[in-house]
Amino acid sequence: MYNAPQPKLEDLPSKRQLRRSSIIAGIGAVFIGVAVYMPAELGQDPTGVGSLLGLTEMGEIKQQLKAEAAADAETHSELEPSLLDDILGLFVSSAYAQEAWQDSITFTLEPGEYTETKAIMEEGATLFYEWSSTGGRVNFDLHAHAGSDAVTYEKGRGQTEGTGSFETPFAGNHGWFWRNRDEEAVTVTLLLRGDYSAILSEEK
Amino acid sequence: MSTRLALFILTTLLFSTSAALAHDVTPGDAGYIQEIWGVHIIPFIYLGAKHMITGYDHILFLLGVVFFLYHMKDVAIYVSLFAIGHSVTMLLGVWFGWGINAYIIDAIIGLSVIYKALDNLGMFQKWLGFQPNTKAATLIFGLFHGTGLASKILEYEIAPDGLLANLLSFNVGVEVGQLLALFVILIVMGYWRRNPNFLKQAAYANWIMVALGAWLTYIQIAGYITFPQQA
Numbered sequence: 389m390y391n392a393p394q395p396k397l398e399d400l401p402s403k404r405q406l407r408r409s410s411i412i413a414g415i416g417a418v419f420i421g422v423a424v425y426m427p428a429e430l431g432q433d434p435t436g437v438g439s440l441l442g443l444t445e446m447g448e449i450k451q452q453l454k455a456e457a458a459a460d461a462e463t464h465s466e467l468e469p470s471l472l473d474d475i476l477g478l479f480v481s482s483a484y485a486q487e488a489w490q491d492s493i494t495f496t497l498e499p500g501e502y503t504e505t506k507a508i509m510e511e512g513a514t515l516f517y518e519w520s521s522t523g524g525r526v527n528f529d530l531h532a533h534a535g536s537d538a539v540t541y542e543k544g545r546g547q548t549e550g551t552g553s554f555e556t557p558f559a560g561n562h563g564w565f566w567r568n569r570d571e572e573a574v575t576v577t578l579l580l581r582g583d584y585s586a587i588l589s590e591e592k
Numbered sequence: 593m594s595t596r597l598a599l600f601i602l603t604t605l606l607f608s609t610s611a612a613l614a615h616d617v618t619p620g621d622a623g624y625i626q627e628i629w630g631v632h633i634i635p636f637i638y639l640g641a642k643h644m645i646t647g648y649d650h651i652l653f654l655l656g657v658v659f660f661l662y663h664m665k666d667v668a669i670y671v672s673l674f675a676i677g678h679s680v681t682m683l684l685g686v687w688f689g690w691g692i693n694a695y696i697i698d699a700i701i702g703l704s705v706i707y708k709a710l711d712n713l714g715m716f717q718k719w720l721g722f723q724p725n726t727k728a729a730t731l732i733f734g735l736f737h738g739t740g741l742a743s744k745i746l747e748y749e750i751a752p753d754g755l756l757a758n759l760l761s762f763n764v765g766v767e768v769g770q771l772l773a774l775f776v777i778l779i780v781m782g783y784w785r786r787n788p789n790f791l792k793q794a795a796y797a798n799w800i801m802v803a804l805g806a807w808l809t810y811i812q813i814a815g816y817i818t819f820p821q822q823a
Contacts, residue, residue: 394791395662401782409779416772428638441634446624453623460617527627545751546629569627 452500489518489579491587496575497526497568505578505589506532506563509556513583520549520577524570534560546570553582561588622748629751633761640765643741644773649701649808650678650737651773656708656801657730658777659794662785670730671774677734678741679763685742686750686759694747695816697740702812704733705805709798741766 401409427438431447438444495503507515525546532539537558544550546569556562562584568574580587618626621639644650657674661667684690707729710716717723750758784790 395785397786400662400785403786406779406782409775409782413776413779420772424638428635428642441638442632443635443638446635446638449624449627450620453617453619453627457617457619457623525629543626543749545627546753567627569629 488581490581491579493578493580493587493589494575495566495589496523496573497566498573499568499571502565502567503590504563504565505587506561507580507582507584508586508588509559509562509582509584511556511559514553514555515562515580515582515584516553517582518549518551518579521547522575522577524548524568524572524574526574526576527567527569529565530554530563531565532556532558532560532562534558563588625748625750629753631754631757633757636758636761637765637768640762640767641769641772642765643744643762644766644769647741649698649705649740650770651777652705652801652804652808653701653708653733653737654770654773655777656705656712656798658774658781659712659798662781667774667778670727671770673727673730674734674737675767675770677731677736678738678766681735681738682741682745682766683738683759683763685739686745687756689746690739690742691746692739692743693816694740694743695812695819697736697743699809699812699816700736701733701740702805702807702809704736705808706802707733707805709801709805712798713795713802 423435423437424441424443427433427441427447428443429447429450431444431449431451433439433444433447438447493505495505497503509515525548527545528547528550529543530541532541537560539557539562541554541562542550542552554562564578566576617623621642624635625639654671654674657670658667661670685692711724711726711729745759745762784793787793
């Protein structure tokens with residue numbers, strides 16, 4: 389029957405061999421669990437092996453992202469902008485000419501830190517931007533979401549500058565999520581002009 | 593400014609800030625990969641190994657391949673053929689960006705499990721009157737499994753900076769994960785094969801594998817019908 393003959397007992401690994409393999413597998417599983425899985429998933433490194441292999445950083449980033457995702461799900465807003473600033477911005481910024489930069493925003497992020505910069509915009513409005521970083525490279529996600537609408541204009545990793553524009557497909561807050569994954573503090577300067585009513589940016 | 597206008601502005605502002613600054617964070621392995629750039633050899637080996645060990649469809653096929661193999665030489669030949677197959681399409685698939693619909697490729701992987709279990713049961717000899725080449729089948733299904741791996745790695749969006757080194761590391765990790773899984777499978781099978789009723793129980797086990805493969809195929813096809821656009 390089947391594709392195989394009945395294996396002869398003497399061809400098979402002996403019980404002693406199997407027991408020895410099981411013990412090795414058990415020890416291996418415990419070692420992998422403590423020395424590899426814990427740092428790589430939880431960011432905890434009781435043996436020091438994880439940090440040696442560069443796995444603890446991965447676990448720390450995963451834990452950080454998990455906590456942020458949970459915080460995001462809980463509250464969809466992280467900052468209460470000053471209403472006065474926004475009302476002023478609403479009237480002041482729309483009066484500027486299109487040629488010159490309307491706003492210049494500078495912020496500094498320590499390694500692992502993040503911030504957001506968003507422009508309040510109507511549907512069909514255009515934003516022009518130019519930014520550069522000093523001290524290191526930065527990750528960004530240029531996006532917007534309002535209700536069920538969502539758009540990602542651009543994502544980047546380890547960049548030091550960027551320039552461009554986008555047109556909004558829906559009204560809402562359009563802009564950047566920035567994070568420093570480099571080793572040193574990074575300072576980003578962002579220049580903006582376009583049809584927006586105000587800029588929201590997180591204070592650091 | 594009239595009161596109505598002031599109220600309108602205030603309401604608009606309150607409405608717009610409520611959905612304002614939340615950012616889309618991708619947690620887990622994909623989130624980590626999307627945050628980094630440059631060469632990260634050991635983390636990618638880890639991710640490759642994890643991918644294989646938690647990929648129950650690959651493990652199920654691997655179990656089918658070694659089900660009746662107990663000479664280490666045979667195990668090594670078949671497992672290598674599977675590894676060569678999935679390495680080729682995984683590396684080329686990611687490098688050239690072959691994004692195949694994940695449901696379709698996973699349905700094919702489900703079919704590979706059915707195929708191998710039926711093959712183990714000797715059903716092709718019974719139904720077709722001949723035995724299709726088992727080594728060729730292992731290699732060919734390896735190619736499909738690699739395409740499935742590639743489709744999933746593409747979703748990770750690995751940074752172009754360091755892509756080749758990271759991809760090769762991931763591939764090494766997939767093989768490490770396969771060897772770790774194989775080690776455990778061979779121990780369990782080693783004990784089982786010593787049982788005098790092994791062949792009879794093996795028949796039931798392979799029919800269960802046919803059913804599991806059919807179930808995997810079914811949920812992937814159902815997924816494809818529900819979300820045909822999803823890559």
